[in-house]
Amino acid sequence: MINVLRGFRDILPPDSEGFAAIEAEARKVFALYGFRELRIPTLEKKELFIKSTGTTTDIVQKEMYSFTDAGGREIANRPEGTPGIARAYIENNLNQSGRNSKFFYIANMFRAERPQAGRYREFEQIGAENIGGGGPASDAETISMLVNLLENIGIKDIVVDINSLGCAECRNVYRAQLLEFLKQHSETLCEACRGRIEQNPLRALDCKIDGPRLAETAPQMQLCEACGTHFSETQELLNLAGVKFRVNHSLVRGLDYYTRTVFEVRSNAIGSQDAIAAGGRYDDLIKSMGGPNVPAVGWAMGVDRVALLLKEQFAAAEHGVKVFVVASVKEAAKQAREKAFALLSSLRKAGISADFSNFEASFKSQMRAANKSGAAWAFIIGEEELKNGTVSVKDMRNAAEQEQIKLEEAADFFTKVLD
Numbered sequence: 492m493i494n495v496l497r498g499f500r501d502i503l504p505p506d507s508e509g510f511a512a513i514e515a516e517a518r519k520v521f522a523l524y525g526f527r528e529l530r531i532p533t534l535e536k537k538e539l540f541i542k543s544t545g546t547t548t549d550i551v552q553k554e555m556y557s558f559t560d561a562g563g564r565e566i567a568n569r570p571e572g573t574p575g576i577a578r579a580y581i582e583n584n585l586n587q588s589g590r591n592s593k594f595f596y597i598a599n600m601f602r603a604e605r606p607q608a609g610r611y612r613e614f615e616q617i618g619a620e621n622i623g624g625g626g627p628a629s630d631a632e633t634i635s636m637l638v639n640l641l642e643n644i645g646i647k648d649i650v651v652d653i654n655s656l657g658c659a660e661c662r663n664v665y666r667a668q669l670l671e672f673l674k675q676h677s678e679t680l681c682e683a684c685r686g687r688i689e690q691n692p693l694r695a696l697d698c699k700i701d702g703p704r705l706a707e708t709a710p711q712m713q714l715c716e717a718c719g720t721h722f723s724e725t726q727e728l729l730n731l732a733g734v735k736f737r738v739n740h741s742l743v744r745g746l747d748y749y750t751r752t753v754f755e756v757r758s759n760a761i762g763s764q765d766a767i768a769a770g771g772r773y774d775d776l777i778k779s780m781g782g783p784n785v786p787a788v789g790w791a792m793g794v795d796r797v798a799l800l801l802k803e804q805f806a807a808a809e810h811g812v813k814v815f816v817v818a819s820v821k822e823a824a825k826q827a828r829e830k831a832f833a834l835l836s837s838l839r840k841a842g843i844s845a846d847f848s849n850f851e852a853s854f855k856s857q858m859r860a861a862n863k864s865g866a867a868w869a870f871i872i873g874e875e876e877l878k879n880g881t882v883s884v885k886d887m888r889n890a891a892e893q894e895q896i897k898l899e900e901a902a903d904f905f906t907k908v909l910d
């Protein structure tokens with residue numbers, strides 16, 4: 492017996508139907524905000540993530556699923572969507588005027604991290620990238636779309652944290668102050684942080700071990716005038732859109748490319764893996780990758796974690812077919828089976844979901860299957876029905892109710908009378 496890989500999993504019904512419901516809701520919300528789908532490949536050159544996600548990030552340092560292919564190329568399974576979208580934007584010249592530059596993706600991601608509830612090595616993200624809009628309206632639009640989506644899906648107790656990481660200039664000043672502070676406290680830092688503070692001191696604030704403690708004492712970033720205005724206008728617009736949020740000065744994101752606004756969304760309804768979506772502005776990324784100088788802001792939502800929150804809701808949802816067809820006739824069994832099979836086709840052609848189990852099995856066992864299927868109605872062809880050219884209609888929720896109708900009128904009868 493060969494088992495599934497550690498950290499990978501099968502998503503069975505009804506969870507799979509929950510995933511599909513989340514995806515369907517996302518497609519509706521994206522259409523409302525003018526975002527269109529961009530499908531990116533699963534594999535990219537490893538270099539793409541090193542250059543965009545960043546060499547000092549956990550994703551690149553520890554979590555990448557990469558390999559060398561038979562042609563000697565260094566390849567990675569995508570750990571996140573933004574680098575692929577940015578590459579596609581540049582490669583397909585999507586900055587030309589008249590082209591839509593608000594994109595979404597629904598895609599599986601791969602990260603070799605320690606598996607636990609809500610944390611897997613393959614997981615799904617729904618993401619949005621709003622490219623071209625540099626003003627605070629784009630930040631507020633992107634964040635409110637995310638909150639709108641989570642509310643529509645049915646997530647309760649949504650907490651939105653926002654912060655500004657400023658521009659390259661604000662960050663240069665801050666970097667020096669923070670580095671000084673971290674050096675003074677270096678003996679209290681975890682090994683990973685000690686190794687990377689010189690390269691990227693901000694990373695320490697996002698560290699799962701050191702971050703929370705440092706947040707209380709570390710110096711705060713002072714934004715330049717332009718970044719300060721951008722941040723306060725973003726907040727005003729979020730208020731206008733009715734989005735509730737908190738400013739959290741210790742929020743930094745684990746990726747190198749963020750500038751100005753960053754945000755994270757959690758739900759108080761789950762325990763430790765409570766981050767369900769996160770994102771931010773990345774004004775310098777596309778240019779740094781050799782593309783045009785265009786600002787952008789985006790986010791990614793973890794579908795697995797959202798699905799975990801709604802697990803009970805999905806389990807309670809009805810997924811049974813409408814009609815279960817049963818054929819049970821001892822003599823002329825072949826004829827009854829053919830009638831039943833033709834009935835199934837006519838029901839399905841009329842848009843009525845229908846199923847059956849095994850016409851060769853006993854009446855009792857077929858009725859048991861009908862019960863288990865969750866179907867609301869059973870259409871039964873027995874000796875008498877076969878003789879009269881009829882079908883018996885049985886209400887599965889009310890055992891007493893049963894009536895015979897003409898076989899050829901069954902689909903019509905269902906649409907007009909039962910449903």
Ligand code: ATP
Nearest residue numbers: 609610611614745766767768769791792793795796
């Ligand atoms: P975390 O701090 O939980 O590791 P992250 O900062 O690595 O999250 P992002 O890269 O911002 O996560 O991804 C956005 C969302 O994707 C997260 O908020 C989370 O819901 C989801 N996500 C990230 N990693 C995983 C994973 N390994 N398994 C399941 N979902 C994940």
Ligand code: MG
Nearest residue numbers: 549550604745
């Ligand atoms: Mg992570």
